[in-house]
Amino acid sequence: MSINEMSSKVENDQVLILERDFDAPRDLVFEMFKKPEHLKHWWGPAGWELPVCKVDFRRGGIWHYCMKCVDPNQGDFYGMEAWGKAIYKDIIEPEMIAYTDYFSDAEGNINEELPPSENTLEFVDLGGQTKLVNRAEFKSAEDLKTVMDMGMLEGITETWDRLEDYLNKVQ
Helix, strand or coil: CCCCCEEEEEECCCEEEEEEEECCCHHHHHHCCCCHHHHHHHCCCCCEEEEEEEECCCCCCEEEEEEEECCHHHHHHCCCEEEEEEEEEEEECCCEEEEEEEEECCCCCECCCCCCEEEEEEEEECCCCEEEEEEEECCCHHHHHHHHHCCHHHHHHHHHHHHHHHHHHHC
């Protein structure tokens, strides 16, 4: 797989595995996921910003954020806010981050109507490059289908494109 190309596969109808290689050292790629000052530059699909990003990067800590569409060309999405909340389950620097990912509201209350996922990010050192492996496990095939139908795959692809652009700027 070449740099810039994301691969995706589904295991057991309820686990989405995404992989992509980045032309940046593992420590730097890992760093992008732990500090708000980095996340604000790349998290979210194209045309979206992160006006709220609070990170308590430790086991049991919470990442609460708001993605807001700022691109008038995105029609009905323009001005829309999407809130998320992650609770960190395990962190091994610079190798792995495990967290439960929820949809939430501005106060951090979990939206029970949308499916959470158990996520593991693995950062594989490729000697100056990094393979990022994102494993998202859902409670059911229906839950995975719900988020896929919401455009999650396209959103993550665009988010990781933005991460690559940001990495190119900071190194």
